Amino acid sequence: MDSITPAQLSLELHVTSKRVRDVLRDEFGLLPPGKGRWLLSPSEADLVRARVGLDASSQVWSLRPGDEVRRRxxxxxxxxxxxxxxxTPKSIDDVLIFTDPDSGKEFGYDKHEGLREDGNYSYTGEGQxxxxxxxKRGNAALVRAAADGNAIRLFRTHGIYATYVGAFTLGTPAYWNKDIPDRNGAMRRGFVFNLEPIDADTEILPPYGGESLRQPIVKDWIAPDFDDVVVEPGPSSVDLQARTVSRIEFELQSDFGNWLAANGDEPKSLTLPVDGSNIMPDLYVPSRGWIVEAKRSVARDHVRAAIGQVLDYTHAAGEIGISATPLILIPGAPSDSLGSLLRSLGIALAHRSDDGEDFTIVSSA
Structure with missing residues (x-):
C-alpha cells in the first residue's frame, strides 16, 4: 500500500497542508535528519484524521507548491x-490546468511550452x-479567470500523479497566435497563453523549448539579421510595435558585435542555467569580461530595465564560476543622473559615438 502524504490528507480533509503538518509535528515531533517529507502509515493517517476532522463545507485551497497528489x-x-x-471546477472560482511535458513531446508541444527567460510560462491552449x-470552453475560462482576478492553478502531471506548481495569472500580452502541430501532426493555428506566476515553484517546470542545462554553454556569436526580423508573434495590436523594437535592438547589437570583433574582442553567445530556466544575455565578451544587455532607447524606463537584467545575468554567471562585469548597450549617452546610477552600481556603458560609426565605452569605475 502506498504511503500517505500530508498533501493527500489536506485534500481529503479540506484543510491546508500546513494544518496537517502542524498536527504531525505535535504528535510525532520534527522529521528525522535526512528525511525530506512525511510518509504516513494508515494508522498514522487515521490519527491525523481524528485530530483534524472533515470540514465538508470548506472550499479552502489546500495544496502548496511542490505538493504531489493523485490527479483523481x-x-x-x-x-x-x-x-x-x-x-473548470464548479466548487471554486479558480481554473485548474495540467501539463505533461513528456507526453506533450509526442505532439511537438515541448517546442512551444515551458518556462521562459522572463520567468513566465508558455502554455498551449485547448483543442487537439x-x-x-x-x-472554446477552456481557453475562454483562462481569459475570464484572469479578468475576474481568480487564480489559474498549474499542475505538472506524470502518469496518475500531479505536482502542484502554483498560482498564475495571465501576463501582457495574455496570449499570442502560433502555428503549432495538432494531435495528428498537421500544422494549425493555436494559442500560447502567457502565464505569470503569483505564488509558484517554477523550478518544477521544464524550460522553454527543451531540457534544463546543467552547465553554461558558450558558442560563437552570430549577428542578428535585423533586415528580416522574426519575433514571437503576439496579438495584432502589439505585433508591429514588437517587431519595430526588436529591429532597433538587433541592429544595435549587430553593429556593436561587429565593432568588437573588428577591434580584436570576439563576442560570444552565452546561455546560463538558473531557477529551472535558461537565460541568455545579448552578448558575452570573454576578452573584456563583459556580459551585455542592449536596449533600444536612452529613456529611463529602458535603462532601468537593462540594469535589472544585466545584474541578474552577471549574478547568475558568478554563481557558476563565471566572473563578469555588467555592461549595458544603448544608442546614445544617458542623462547625467542615469550615468551616475550606472557607476554607483558598477555597471559599464557602451553607446554609439557622435559620428555613429564607432562606440564609446564608459568604465564601470
Whole structure:
C-alpha cells in the first residue's frame, strides 16, 4: 500500500497542508535528519484524521507548491473535467490546468511550452485537432479567470500523479497566435497563453523549448539579421510595435558585435542555467569580461530595465564560476543622473559615438 502524504490528507480533509503538518509535528515531533517529507502509515493517517476532522463545507485551497497528489484526488475534492488540460471546477472560482511535458513531446508541444527567460510560462491552449478557438470552453475560462482576478492553478502531471506548481495569472500580452502541430501532426493555428506566476515553484517546470542545462554553454556569436526580423508573434495590436523594437535592438547589437570583433574582442553567445530556466544575455565578451544587455532607447524606463537584467545575468554567471562585469548597450549617452546610477552600481556603458560609426565605452569605475 502506498504511503500517505500530508498533501493527500489536506485534500481529503479540506484543510491546508500546513494544518496537517502542524498536527504531525505535535504528535510525532520534527522529521528525522535526512528525511525530506512525511510518509504516513494508515494508522498514522487515521490519527491525523481524528485530530483534524472533515470540514465538508470548506472550499479552502489546500495544496502548496511542490505538493504531489493523485490527479483523481484533486478532481474528487474540487470537481472539474478529468480529461484534457484545462479544468473548470464548479466548487471554486479558480481554473485548474495540467501539463505533461513528456507526453506533450509526442505532439511537438515541448517546442512551444515551458518556462521562459522572463520567468513566465508558455502554455498551449485547448483543442487537439484543427485550429484552436479562443471562445472554446477552456481557453475562454483562462481569459475570464484572469479578468475576474481568480487564480489559474498549474499542475505538472506524470502518469496518475500531479505536482502542484502554483498560482498564475495571465501576463501582457495574455496570449499570442502560433502555428503549432495538432494531435495528428498537421500544422494549425493555436494559442500560447502567457502565464505569470503569483505564488509558484517554477523550478518544477521544464524550460522553454527543451531540457534544463546543467552547465553554461558558450558558442560563437552570430549577428542578428535585423533586415528580416522574426519575433514571437503576439496579438495584432502589439505585433508591429514588437517587431519595430526588436529591429532597433538587433541592429544595435549587430553593429556593436561587429565593432568588437573588428577591434580584436570576439563576442560570444552565452546561455546560463538558473531557477529551472535558461537565460541568455545579448552578448558575452570573454576578452573584456563583459556580459551585455542592449536596449533600444536612452529613456529611463529602458535603462532601468537593462540594469535589472544585466545584474541578474552577471549574478547568475558568478554563481557558476563565471566572473563578469555588467555592461549595458544603448544608442546614445544617458542623462547625467542615469550615468551616475550606472557607476554607483558598477555597471559599464557602451553607446554609439557622435559620428555613429564607432562606440564609446564608459568604465564601470
Amino acid at each position: 484526488a484533486v478532481h474528487r475534492v474540487y470537481g472539474g473535467q478529468q480529461q484534457g488540460g484545462i479544468s 485537432v484543427g485550429d484552436q478557438s479562443i471562445s
